[in-house]
Each structure stands twice: as C-alpha cells, then as structure tokens.
Amino acid sequence: MPGKLKAKIVAGRHLPVMDRASDLTDAFVEVKFGNTTFKTDVYPKSLNPQWNSEWFKFEVDDEDLQDEPLQITVLDHDTYSANDAIGKVYIDIDPLLSSEAATVISGWFPIYDTIHGIRGEINVLVKVDLFNDLNRFRQSSCGVKFFCTTSIPRCYRAALVHGFVEELVVNEDPEYQWIDRIRTPRASNEARQRLISLMSGELQRKIGLKVLEMGGNAVVGYLQCFDLEGESGLVVRAIGTACTLDKLIPGTVLNECMCVCVCVCCCSLILSGMGSGISVGKEAGPLKTLLRQQAQSALEQREFPFFTLTCFPPGFLVHIGGVVSARSVKLLDRIHNPDEPETRDAWWEEIRQEIKSHAKALGCHAVVGYSESTTICEEVCILSASGTAAMLNPRFMREGCLDAGGSDQRLSRCGFCHIPYDEFNMPFPAQLTYCYHCRRQKVPDVLFTTIDLPAEAAVTGKGCLIQARLCRTKKKAQGEVNATAISNLLPFMEYELHTQLMNKLKLRCMNALFGLRIQISVGENMLLGLASATGVYLSALPAPGGIQIAGKTPSDLSYDQHISTMQKRINDTIVMNKELYNIHPPECIEEVVGSPIPDRQRSRLFRSTSESSDELSELDLSHGKKDAFVLEIDDTDAVEDIQSLLTDAPMPAGFYSCNTEVMPGIYNWTSGLQMFTSVRVYRLNNANLTNQGLNKIFTDLCENLLKSLYFKLRSMIPCCLCHLNFTVAVPEEELIQVRRHTPKNTSPILSIFPRNILNEEQLQFSMELCGESTSSNNQPTAKASERCSPLPEVRSRSLRSTRSLPCGAPVTVVKMTPLSFLPMTRIVKYLGIINMFFIRETTSLREEGGVSGFLHSFIAEVFAMVRAHVAALGGNAVVSYSMKECVFMENPNKNQAQCLINVSGDAVIFVRESDQEAIPPLITSGQTSTTGADGTT
Amino acid sequence: MSVELDVFVGNTTIMDEEVYQFWLDGYTVNDAVKVRMEGGVLEECEASAEVLRSDTMDQYRTFQMCERLLHSPAKLANQLLFQIPPHRQTMLIERYYTFDGVFVREVLGKKLSKGTKKDLDDVSAKTGVTLKSCRRQFDNFKRVFKVVEELKGPLVENIRQHFLLSDKLARDYAAIVFFANNRFETGKKKLHYLTFQDFAFCAGQLISNWTVGALDNMLEDMDVDLEKEFLQDLKELKILITDKDLLDQHKSLVCTALRGKTKAFNEMEANFKNLSRGLVNIAAKLTNTKDVRDFFIDLVEKFIEPCRSDKWTAGDMRLYLTHYTNSAHILDTFKHQVVWDRYMGVIKSCILKMYHD
Numbered sequence A: 001m002p003g004k005l006k007a008k009i010v011a012g013r014h015l016p017v018m019d020r021a022s023d024l025t026d027a028f029v030e031v032k033f034g035n036t037t038f039k040t041d042v043y044p045k046s047l048n049p050q051w052n053s054e055w056f057k058f059e060v061d062d063e064d065l066q067d068e069p070l071q072i073t074v075l076d077h078d079t080y081s082a083n084d085a086i087g088k089v090y091i092d093i094d095p096l097l098s099s100e101a102a103t104v105i106s107g108w109f110p111i112y113d114t115i116h117g118i119r120g121e122i123n124v125l126v127k128v129d130l131f132n133d134l135n136r137f138r139q140s141s142c143g144v145k146f147f148c149t150t151s152i153p154r155c156y157r158a159a160l161v162h163g164f165v166e167e168l169v170v171n172e173d174p175e176y177q178w179i180d181r182i183r184t185p186r187a188s189n190e191a192r193q194r195l196i197s198l199m200s201g202e203l204q205r206k207i208g209l210k211v212l213e214m215g216g217n218a219v220v221g222y223l224q225c226f227d228l229e230g231e232s233g234l235v236v237r238a239i240g241t242a243c244t245l246d247k248l249i250p251g252t253v254l255n256e257c258m259c260v261c262v263c264v265c266c267c268s269l270i271l272s273g274m275g276s277g278i279s280v281g282k283e284a285g286p287l288k289t290l291l292r293q294q295a296q297s298a299l300e301q302r303e304f305p306f307f308t309l310t311c312f313p314p315g316f317l318v319h320i321g322g323v324v325s326a327r328s329v330k331l332l333d334r335i336h337n338p339d340e341p342e343t344r345d346a347w348w349e350e351i352r353q354e355i356k357s358h359a360k361a362l363g364c365h366a367v368v369g370y371s372e373s374t375t376i377c378e379e380v381c382i383l384s385a386s387g388t389a390a391m392l393n394p395r396f397m398r399e400g401c402l403d404a405g406g407s408d409q410r411l412s413r414c415g416f417c418h419i420p421y422d423e424f425n426m427p428f429p430a431q432l433t434y435c436y437h438c439r440r441q442k443v444p445d446v447l448f449t450t451i452d453l454p455a456e457a458a459v460t461g462k463g464c465l466i467q468a469r470l471c472r473t474k475k476k477a478q479g480e481v482n483a484t485a486i487s488n489l490l491p492f493m494e495y496e497l498h499t500q501l502m503n504k505l506k507l508r509c510m511n512a513l514f515g516l517r518i519q520i521s522v523g524e525n526m527l528l529g530l531a532s533a534t535g536v537y538l539s540a541l542p543a544p545g546g547i548q549i550a551g552k553t554p555s556d557l558s559y560d561q562h563i564s565t566m567q568k569r570i571n572d573t574i575v576m577n578k579e580l581y582n583i584h585p586p587e588c589i590e591e592v593v594g595s596p597i598p599d600r601q602r603s604r605l606f607r608s609t610s611e612s613s614d615e616l617s618e619l620d621l622s623h624g625k626k627d628a629f630v631l632e633i634d635d636t637d638a639v640e641d642i643q644s645l646l647t648d649a650p651m652p653a654g655f656y657s658c659n660t661e662v663m664p665g666i667y668n669w670t671s672g673l674q675m676f677t678s679v680r681v682y683r684l685n686n687a688n689l690t691n692q693g694l695n696k697i698f699t700d701l702c703e704n705l706l707k708s709l710y711f712k713l714r715s716m717i718p719c720c721l722c723h724l725n726f727t728v729a730v731p732e733e734e735l736i737q738v739r740r741h742t743p744k745n746t747s748p749i750l751s752i753f754p755r756n757i758l759n760e761e762q763l764q765f766s767m768e769l770c771g772e773s774t775s776s777n778n779q780p781t782a783k784a785s786e787r788c789s790p791l792p793e794v795r796s797r798s799l800r801s802t803r804s805l806p807c808g809a810p811v812t813v814v815k816m817t818p819l820s821f822l823p824m825t826r827i828v829k830y831l832g833i834i835n836m837f838f839i840r841e842t843t844s845l846r847e848e849g850g851v852s853g854f855l856h857s858f859i860a861e862v863f864a865m866v867r868a869h870v871a872a873l874g875g876n877a878v879v880s881y882s883m884k885e886c887v888f889m890e891n892p893n894k895n896q897a898q899c900l901i902n903v904s905g906d907a908v909i910f911v912r913e914s915d916q917e918a919i920p921p922l923i924t925s926g927q928t929s930t931t932g933a934d935g936t937t
Numbered sequence B: 001m002s003v004e005l006d007v008f009v010g011n012t013t014i015m016d017e018e019v020y021q022f023w024l025d026g027y028t029v030n031d032a033v034k035v036r037m038e039g040g041v042l043e044e045c046e047a048s049a050e051v052l053r054s055d056t057m058d059q060y061r062t063f064q065m066c067e068r069l070l071h072s073p074a075k076l077a078n079q080l081l082f083q084i085p086p087h088r089q090t091m092l093i094e095r096y097y098t099f100d101g102v103f104v105r106e107v108l109g110k111k112l113s114k115g116t117k118k119d120l121d122d123v124s125a126k127t128g129v130t131l132k133s134c135r136r137q138f139d140n141f142k143r144v145f146k147v148v149e150e151l152k153g154p155l156v157e158n159i160r161q162h163f164l165l166s167d168k169l170a171r172d173y174a175a176i177v178f179f180a181n182n183r184f185e186t187g188k189k190k191l192h193y194l195t196f197q198d199f200a201f202c203a204g205q206l207i208s209n210w211t212v213g214a215l216d217n218m219l220e221d222m223d224v225d226l227e228k229e230f231l232q233d234l235k236e237l238k239i240l241i242t243d244k245d246l247l248d249q250h251k252s253l254v255c256t257a258l259r260g261k262t263k264a265f266n267e268m269e270a271n272f273k274n275l276s277r278g279l280v281n282i283a284a285k286l287t288n289t290k291d292v293r294d295f296f297i298d299l300v301e302k303f304i305e306p307c308r309s310d311k312w313t314a315g316d317m318r319l320y321l322t323h324y325t326n327s328a329h330i331l332d333t334f335k336h337q338v339v340w341d342r343y344m345g346v347i348k349s350c351i352l353k354m355y356h357d
Helices: A062-067 A185-214 A342-361 A479-507 A557-580 A636-647 A691-712 A781-788 A790-803 A850-872 A921-936 B017-024 B029-039 B041-045 B049-070 B073-078 B086-097 B101-107 B114-118 B120-127 B131-149 B155-163 B167-182 B196-210 B228-242 B244-258 B265-285 B289-293 B295-309 B314-330 B337-354
Strands: A003-013 A027-033 A036-039 A056-060 A070-076 A084-091 A104-113 A117-130 A156-171 A218-228 A234-247 A317-331 A366-377 A380-392 A432-434 A442-444 A459-473 A512-522 A526-538 A546-550 A604-607 A617-620 A628-632 A655-657 A673-683 A719-722 A727-729 A735-745 A749-759 A761-764 A825-842 A877-891 A896-912 B002-010
Touching: A003 A027, A003 A062, A003 A070, A027 A056, A056 A062, A062 A185, A070 A117, A084 A117, A084 A185, A104 A850, A117 A850, A156 A185, A156 A342, A185 A218, A185 A234, A185 A825, A218 A366, A218 A825, A218 A877, A218 A896, A234 A342, A234 A366, A317 A342, A317 A366, A317 A479, A317 A512, A342 A366, A342 A380, A366 A512, A380 A479, A380 A512, A459 A479, A459 A655, A459 A691, A479 A512, A479 A526, A479 A546, A479 A557, A512 A727, A526 A691, A546 A557, A673 A691, A673 A850, A673 A877, A691 B049, A825 A850, A825 A877, A850 A877, A850 A896, A850 B002, A850 B049, B002 B049, B017 B029, B017 B049, B017 B086, B029 B041, B029 B049, B049 B073, B049 B086, B073 B086, B073 B155, B086 B131, B086 B167, B101 B120, B101 B131, B101 B196, B114 B120, B114 B131, B120 B131, B131 B155, B131 B167, B155 B167, B167 B196, B196 B337, B228 B244, B228 B265, B228 B337, B244 B265, B244 B314, B265 B295, B265 B314, B265 B337, B289 B295, B295 B337, B314 B337
Parallel strands: A546 A628, A655 A719, A673 A749, A719 A749, A735 A761
Antiparallel strands: A003 A056, A003 A117, A027 A036, A027 A070, A070 A084, A084 A104, A104 A117, A156 A234, A218 A234, A317 A380, A366 A380, A432 A442, A459 A526, A512 A526, A604 A617, A673 A735, A673 B002, A727 A735, A727 A761, A735 A749, A749 A761, A825 A896, A877 A896
16 A cells, blocks of 8 residues: 555667568557556557656555566557567666665666567656555565675665574476466566566565564675576575664765684585485584683574675674585475475575584684575585684674774784684694784684685785686486485585695695685586685785695605606796785794694694584595695595696786685776676587596686686786686586676776586686786886776767767666775665566577577676666666576577576666775775785784 | 587677677688787787687677667667777777778779679679678668668768768768769779779769759758759850860960970870860760769770870879869850869869879
C-alpha cells in the first residue's frame, strides 16, 4: 500500500527494422509491474518513435517495490498476426527507495533481447512516491542501503558495525521445468531472468529486515551469488556486514588510515563429508585453544562474528591470526520445497561453525575478509568459505562509543602483525621474532591474509601478484564415489597450493600475502586449484630466508651439478626480484628469541581433515640448513615446484600487478582508469594427460593470459593492474575456462578482470593499472597524463558536438572499476547497488562470429547496459564492480550457444580532485607510512 | 590443446591504430600478424606470436562490430554499446572513409552501380589494393552518393555534416560524387597521367563556379548538376571563332601583349586560332551530356597536347591564358563578358592544374 511507482515512456531510437516491406517499425511499449500492465499508443512507421506517454501509475506495497523489477517491453504492432517483441528493459527500482540515493531514474536504456542482443534504445522516466509506514510487523526493509564495497563507503562514517548477515532463497530453475520443453528459448530465458531478478530482490529485502532488527541501516560488503544447481534448482544467497553508517558532511575528511592486524600464516582446511547433505566430519584437530581472556563479550554473543569487509575504519582491527578456510563436498538433490531452504542453510551453517572454531584456535574471536563460494559439477557441489582470523576492537560493536578513530590511541604501523595467541602455547609451530618495527612484540615469520593491505602498514619495496596453480586428475565417477574422491584430493591440493605460494613468496623475497583467494573447481575428470594473492615485504616481519635445494641421495657428479645450477638460478632470481620490487631491507642483527624452534626459517602447514579428525598431520618443509627454505629435489613434487618457480615469466618493465585494491609501494596514481574483462576457453585434446602435464598446461594458460594483457595495455605504461581477479571453471569435459576482468585507468591506472577458460575451469581477476610517474624517470609524465587524462577528452567532445549536428546530447561517460574508489577523485554520492543478471542465447553461432564473436558482443552489451543504468541514476561511475558469474555453454554442432552473466557494483557520482589540493586520504597515509618505514627501519 | 574462445573487452574500447589500418587495408588476421611481427612489436614487449594473434583477432572483432556504426557515423556518438573517447571516434570515422588514390582513380566518373562493383576484382588486381578494401571504399562512395543525392544545399557541407569528415576529406568525396553524377570520362589513356587530386581540384572549381548552387541562390538546389542556363549561354561564345574579324582582333591583342615575354611566342602566334577554336568549341558543346562527359579528354586533346608538343612551360601557359582571357574584354563587339569570365576562370585553373607530365 505505501508506495506509488510512476513511469513514463518518452521515446525510442535506433530501433530495428521489423517490417521488411517498409523498412520501418510500428512500435509500442508495455510497462509492467507486478500484475499490472499499461500500454502506450502505437507510433507508426518510425525507427525513432516519440511516444511521450502519460505517467503510468502503479500503487503497490513496498514489499513488492523491493522484490519486483519494472519491466518494459517494446513490441512491433502487427495488424494480422501476433505482435513481435523487439526486446525488454528491466529496471531495478531499489535505488529510488532510499531517501539518500537517487530520486529519479531517467535516461536511455538499451532494449535487450536474449536472442538478438541490444536492439535500439528507449528513453524512460521512473519515480517513486513513498508513504511512511508505521507498521511494526512490516515485511519490507526500504531504506536500508546496500554496498558491494568491502570497506566503509567513502562518504560515510561507521558509527557501529553490527556484524554478519546472511540469507538464501531457493527455487526451481525455469530452464528445467517441464514447460520448458514447449516454450521458446526466448520465453525460457526471460522467465529465468525475471525469476532471478525477483529472487535477488527478495533476498535483499530479507537481509534488509535482518539489518533493521539488528538496529543497523546499511549492509557493506554485500556479496550475492547464484548457484545454478541444474536439475536440483536455483539458489541465490548473499552475505554482508550490517553497519550503522552516518553520512559525512562534505568537507570533513576523516582520517581514513586503517589499522589492521595480520598474523601468522596458517592454512587450515577442513572437509566435511559427502552424502546428500549429511555432514560426516566434524571440526578438525584438537587445537590447543588459547583464548586470551579479554572483554570480548560483545563479539562472542554473536552467532557468527564474521565481517565481509576487507578494509576497516581506523582502530577496528587489533591483531590478525591468519587465514582460516573450510570446504565441504556435498551431493545435490532436488529442492523439494522452495519455501524451506533448510538443507542449504544447514550446509552453510556447518561451514561457518568450522570457520568460527578455526578462528578460536588461532586465538581470535572474529573473522574478517570473509567470503563464501561454491563450485558445482553435475551433482557434486563444493562449498567453500574463507576469511582471516582477527582480533577486533570491541569499541565498534557497542552503542555510541565511536568517535573519530585514532585519536585515543596512536595507530601503530606494526600492531597488526603482532601475534594474537600465546607464544608458548602456539596453535602450530612457527618461528617468532621480535617485531622489526617496534621491537617490543612478537611477530611470525610469514603472514597470509584475505584482506587488503592496511593503509598504515609499513612496507618495504613494491608488491606483486603471486599465483599458485594446480591441476589434479581424478577418475570419472558418479554420486558418492565421486564426492569421496574429491574430498580425498582436496587436502593435497590445498597443501600443494600453499607450498607453491610459499616458494614463490620467498623467491620474490617477500614475507606476507594479502587478498589471498583460493579457488578450487571441479570438472568431470579433473580438479583445478588457483590461488592468487598480493605479496609484499612487511617491514615489521623478518626478512625471508633464501631457498636451498638439496638432493637427498648424493649420487653422481652430473646430478650434483644439476642441483647447483638450479640453486644458482634460484639465487639469481631472488637477487633480480629484490632489484625489481625495490626490496632493500636494512641488514638486521639476527635476534631470534624465545621461539620454540630455533635457528630456522620454517614453514609449516597445519591441516586437518574430516576423515582423520583426531590425527594431526604436520608437514615440515624445512631442511636442516640455517636460514633457508629447503626443497628436496628427489621428490617429484619438488621438481615440479622448482620448475613452476622458475617458469613464471617476469613482468615487462613498466607493469605492476596485484589482486588487492591498492598496489603496495605505489602511491602516485592518476585518474586514468580502464576496466576490462577477458575470457578464454581452451580445449584439451589429449585426454590422457598426467598431473604434471596438466599443471604445465594450466600454468602456461595463466601466464599467457597475463602476457596478453601486458601486450594489450602496453600503450598505457607505466601501469598497474589492480584487483586482478581470476576465475577458473571446467564447464564440460576437456574444456577449461578462465575469466578475468580488469578495470584500468586510461592513464596510469587500470583495473582488469580477466577471465579465461581452460579445461573446465574458470578464472576471474580484475586488475588495475597505475602509472608510476615519479619513479620512472625515462617516462615523460606529462605525455602520459596528456594522453590519458579525461580532461582533453572532454574538450574534444564539446568541439565535436558542435560539429555533429544531428546526434543530440553526447552519451555520458561512465567509468567502471572493481576498486572501491577512483583514484584522484572524490565520491560524493552513492546511488545504490547495481545487480544485474543477463542471459544471451544464439541459434546462429557461426553467423555471429563463432563463440568469440558471440561472447565478445555479449560482454560489450552487458557493459553498455550497466553504464546505461548508472547514467540513468545520474551517476558517472560504478565502483566495486565485479562479474560474479559468467557461465558459457555451446553446442557447435547445432550452431547454438548460451551465456549467463551476473554483474554487480555500486553506482556513484564522483568529482575530480584535481582542483583541490587534498590527495586522497588513503594515498596520504600510504605515503607517510613508507617514508616512516624508511626512517625507522 | 587448442584455444576455443578468446575474448578481451574493455569498458573503454581499446583499439590499436596500426591494427585498424591493417583491417581497413583488407589484410587477413594471418597477414596482419605477420606484418606486425616483422614490425618488431614482439621484441618491444616480449610477447609471443600467440599473444599477437589473439590481440589481432580481438581487434578485428571489435572493428567488425563497429563497422555497422561507421556506416552512419552520427550514430557512433550516441550509441551505447561502445564507450569510445571522441577523439578516437573521429579517428575511426576519418580512417574508415579515407581511400586509396590509385583505387579511386579507377572508378572515378564511373556509375556507382552493381556492375561496377562486380568488376572490382579486376581493379584490385590492377591496383594491388585488396578486394576487401576495394569493396569498402566503393561502398563508402556509394553510401555518400546516396545520402547526398537527396539533400539540398552545399555539397561539401552536407557530406561533412552527415559523415562527420574533415574538410579535406569531405571535399574529396564531393569531387567523387560530382564525377559519378556527371559521369566524366577519366579512364582514357590520354588522361592516365592525371592524379585524383588533379581531378578533385577541377571538380572543386566546377562545383563552385558552374553549378546552380554556385551563384547566389544557394538554397535552391544542390550543386551536383551543372547549371543548364549557363551551358546554354556558353553557345554565345561561338562568335569568338565564327566572326573572322573578332578572331583576328583577339589574336592581335593577345600577340601584342605576349611579344617578347616568352620563348614560345612563335608557336603561340602560329597556333592561336587552333587553340582558341578548341576552347570555344568545348564551351559550345557542353549542352550535350555526351560532351560534358568528354570535357577532360577534350581539354587534353584540344589544348594541352598541342601546347605540350610545342614545349610550353607552365609559366608560358599561365601567361597565355591570362592574356587570352583578358584580351576578350577589350573586343568592342564581344558582349558576353560575364559568361566568358565564368567559363575561362574555371578553364584556366583546370588547365593550369592539369598541365604537367
């Protein structure tokens, strides 16, 4: 009852010719919301109709307003036969429901048809009048703001962080209903698009209700995912962090540096059982829990003290205890009752419990940088969750205690590195030293985390992208046998990925990983693992030792020689990398103290499996030599490791890449930004490949993808690929799919999401390019900025528009980036969340340029639709953009292909900071931290 | 293992100008990759042939998708599919409509019909321009012709506004349209020494002086056709050669002015009557469409060739034509001064442009 939605159809342009005889179209429009439909008049014989309709008014509940999209259908009137559909536009009106966001949606939208793609554009005006609702038992949650951004949005201040919210809804997939056999592909696609749109609306509303119950007003780090379970249904789930946000008065720039603590690298993985939804394994090893007695009541009362944030307000984080992750293999069965999604809920509940107990084992009471994902192959589904165990400052959880952060306590640049657990009672063996920064507290030798590098962290040199890639074959199997086989393989995969990461980290002479993301995907006869992270040298941690190669069985001379050449190559690479990443840590007096394991750099992996829940397998990778990380070459795995270590091609000069938001060690960003997506699919011809052969292929694929990117972006040097996000999938037998997206700045910053496809795997990354004008002397800065800065563009545009008379107002430029900010600009307003789902299908694949042509135009169309929606909301950029899902299916024999894409992000308005003196706060803090680090170390 | 699918899409469409040129020139992906490899991009960026190939394919796909928009360039500015910075858009359009001098020389003055298009493979073999590129260029001519045909107002301005081309390129297209419309003969062997730019210049002269739009009534009609009335008036000039007194008088006036100023004076004096008859006859015949088509061949045969065989220099030519034109004003009985000036102005500048080896 309490809302009135008004829509007006203004005009259309570039419509397709629907009447071959006259080469024209008699177009009219249907506007539908809920069960109400309005029609415009037919505008005869025109490809650029001017309907200029009246205001169509819908009186609806705000519950419906949240769930339903406004559906606009453009049709061609036909006197004698049925009217032909030209295409549709779905408009999510959620942004209009919040008082602070957009007030009107107005602009040109591409008219989209799932078979033909974009067919012309339509100009629409939408408004909402909301009445106040005083009903306490309401089902709607209008006004709760949603952000995809995983940090506190730039123009807000976190008054209170309430914690974890989650929800999932399930339904039958229309593609698998009986009716699908008799309806057209178009009808089926549209039913699916509409259903998913409805489900995500409902999900958002339900999460909003939970937030209101908790007393919050916003969800930050909102992450929504689809699980296309095929026969067994469709699951839409979301997690996020409930917060109470206060809007900042423009002008008051909050000191935005963040205090994050990261600690020991501990990778614990847990598998819970297979079988239809029955969990076999319980929590892993009997870790010596060592909760320090602290006032943590605020957190402990929560069921899940999880936070999807990766950047935090100052003072929020105290210490960090390392990466925690849990995986569970499940067999899917049909969702019997869509209204009771209990099975899925129970699965996730289990995993979250595991994560929670892992965090406890690390002496931490919270998990930050938390995310969940699934991978599905036939009826086997792997659920994964990962995060970073951390100790938080309880101030943020209590009412009314939050003032401008950092005033009461000096933010330390090393505090986050200090261990949260008791050094004499460590949950796993690690080597501790006194912090190299403050010399008072203990720090571990290596840190792995899933969060972004805290802005105040003292870093030496620059960071870089580190990837571990792994392929494992498995036998084809069905049902439970398959699930068992997968669960047996998983621990080994995680272990090997971890070893690879550790080796590569040492090879680059770094000691910490941020933004760690491990993706494991299942195919019919193989498993793929891809771990990406950004390596850095934290000044507070000890310098990493080198890598020693040792042959266990000293045999003939040539063998020794082989080893020594290898050793030499490794040493050379380390020296080269030190130079490349500018890592010159001051020589420190070795003062290893109080560690139970003296005199050695060790890396240990601690893991537990559900099958053997009581026995704890520890693997000590270190060999007896001092200060070195030893690889034994006798071991075939190690040979492989070494090979992969050395085959990583170095980045071309002028390029930097990372998968976090900001590139550690680079602070001179420009506002040029370019985002891109790349998808690759490879077909493996040779079915009988060994693990090693597969590994090599997979590694080559990833390397080639990166090389391609470097080549494409060579004109933007110096540039940095940020937020590089790889997704790997194994869509069908012998086909690997890798995807990446990349947003990048036209001048020095550029972010990318690439996605390429390999034998049934999918990998997604987003990167960003950052120009480094100060340090590279031979690069004429002026030239770079001239080429890329948007200012000259604007000028030429205005010149142009005076010249090109017939073409009306120029299209608004909309930037897209997976980052939560746009360098050198200030975000002045958040207009609402963008969450769109598209299906595209073709029955004339060859005519559309094959699979590449088909997907190329589809991705371009998705970009166009996202830009159009943002522009209609009055925005000029999308931040925290991500392509969550990109499922591609083809049948070349039938000349058919289908693709599903889900994208999300936050629509914003930004203004350039060029006229202001202020440098973005984050950059400032970063810079001070480096200089500080230089001074103190 | 084979690459099944390989796609790269940027929010701002990324294009390489070098690859664009290869695409326009009708290179296949393989050829373009080969040329790029020889060009040395690989060493520059440590890329492999595979990378280069993937990049080239991506770019080719992008250009193919853009091609539809380039057919009506005004759409490029307000379409939503590709986010292309305006300076890039200008570049894309300008390059797309740029044509090869050798190619245009082959089709200049021909009817832009299906028949001509069928013969493009011969043209391609003759000029060395790829067939694909020939087709694109031919279709461009045809498209511009079709759009402009139905429009009123100045030709160059119409082309520039509809196709968002630079002034220079718009003028060239105006010449092509003008030649195609009037079907001027340019393919005869005697005309082979003339370049497209020579003809384009002449076309410019004709358009701005001899068409309907050339005079004050700019808005009346477009300037693709020569003004009928003017062509009728040209008949009156015949008196210059039919009236014996007038011819002699004209000759003596010109000779007096030229004497001692040029080495070729004797030849000029001897040939005066022939040359004058040539020019005036061309003028008198222009009412026939057939003779309009032969305008350039007549100029060469009746005037340029005799002068060339007498070894006139360009300076001689200028001197002669100046005095030849001006002397007619002093003739008492010659009443058609306005038409004469309008005729000779264009003839003089055309001949000067065409008088080279």
